Amino acid sequence: MTFESGSQFKSAVKNYAICNGFNVRFERSTENIVEVACHKHCPWRIYASWGPTREAFVIKSLNDERMCYTDPTNIHADYRWIAEHFLETIRRDMNYKVVDMLRELQEKYGIIVSRPTCYNARSLARKMLQGSLNEQYHMLPCYVAELQKVNMNSTFQLEVEHDIHYSLARFKRLYICLESLVRGFLEGCRPVIGLDSCFLKTELKGQLLSAVGRNGNNQMFPIAWAVVEGENQPWFISLLIRDSGIVDGCGWTIVSDQQKGLENAVAVKCTTCEGFQSVIGQMKTLKAEPAQDLLEGSKSSSRGSSNLLKSMTKLQV
Ligand SMILES: [Zn+2]
Helix, strand or coil, X not given: CEECCHHHHHHHHHHHHHHCCCCEEEEEECCCXXXXXECCCCCCEEXXXXXXXXXXXXXXXXXXXXXXXXXXXXXXXXXXHHHHHCHHHHHHCCCCCHHHHHHHHHHHHCCCCCHHHHHHHHHHHHHHHHHHHHHHHXXXXXHHHHHHHHCCCCEEXXXXXXXXXXXXXXXXXXXXXXXXXXXXXXXXXXXXXXXEEEECCCCCCCEEEEEEEECCCCCEEEEEEEEECCCXXXXXXXXXXXXXXXXXXXXXXXXXXXXXXXXXXXXHHHCCHHHHHHHHHHHHXXXXXXXXXXXXXXXXXXXXXXXXXHHXXXXXX
């Protein structure tokens, strides 16, 4: 087994000791040599140094015989190690409970740590995640510029907001629509668009909006997506309508999971008087009375809902 460096080897030895329930002490630890022994003076010992060509840090000798008992307290399972261990868990749930951390450490590794250690570990993990998130958001302008360079006709709209002194820029929203996907959608899919949104459960919050079509195999076909602050579907819908050539919505079917924001945005952008009159005209030829009720209902807001219900019931007969 080889390692990239002495520090990587030391980290691996610490992990091994924690997983096997014993403490180790580093008897020699230089840039070129690392020698580790069991903390209880039993025969367990390992020695590693650089290989002949210094390409890798290599284990030169190992005495794997252990005479000591398993120790539930481990000096290497400090808050830094615990933070790194729970990093992915805390990324998914920033409020992951300390009692769950304590239980998992005991069940998985047989080690007992104090509550304050776990609190410190969780705080450190949050800082690491938030710091890395901030750095990634700061890199977005470069990312968008690179995307634009290789996708000339696609839409990448990044919006930021500035503080009063224009010294700091803060991410507001990002819309991505690849031209090749729109072309594939228009040429190979039915005129049906599914809209959906979900909340981002990271520290920075926001919403992920997506628009998908259906391809010939009845599978989802991505069209566009966006990360927005709070509720901002109209912005997403207006860009989507422009990029996909929906224009006034005639001949298109928009499917959403009844989220009012999306519905309202689509209605504002796509519904036309001509389209409404056309539907009413078709209804008149089928059922004259319900159509009249609907028209009357639209004139009177107080009677509108009851008329609409009656009309729908009559149309179903
Ligand atoms: Zn030992």
